[in-house]
Amino acid sequence: DAGVIQSPRHEVTEMGQEVTLRCKPISGHNSLFWYRQTMMRGLELLIYFNNNVPIDDSGMPEDRFSAKMPNASFSTLKIQPSEPRDSAVYFCASSPGSEGEQYFGPGTRLTVT
């Protein structure tokens, strides 16, 4: 199995631009999670889906952030407009169930200038 796939691995963009991060979870996993990692705030859960349905988006920082999961094999996290404080590593993770071990992707390092 290829594991969780994220793209792009690195993204550099200017403030105000739209950014879209992509994730392909492990086949057969029912839950998908988006995390943000920064030095200041550590690993934060942004949103998670179960069977393609958003269950908890309380971690989404503000309306500029949105996430979708149109099918079981694809999810996007969009930031519009992006700001320098959004610079972080964004991880996608998937899990066979709604709890238990999560398998993380390699992350997308986002830099907003």
Add this chain to the structure above:
Amino acid sequence: QQQVKQSPQSLIVQKGGISIINCAYENTAFDYFPWYQQFPGKGPALLIAIRPDVSEKKEGRFTISFNKSAKQFSLHIMDSQPGDSATYFCAAEGNKLVFGAGTILRVKS
């Protein structure tokens, strides 16, 4: 709101020594306590996990000790090796997974 407190922030251990990382939690609804290991440029990966019905779990050189009454749990790495140098996160799960702030471990050879 930090629901899982992890210490120390960083740790330096000699090769062959014991590395100990501690975590404490407040929410008694947590029922799953994993430890994740993260190498630079990689995503976190599950190392070992425990549920509150047992006080200890051992997998190879890695042991979790769990104290339900004190709401504390710790990771012990026996015979620490340079390859163990990484960032370690404790976590706790109730309705979602909450991570500690992380401990940067360096094992000196």
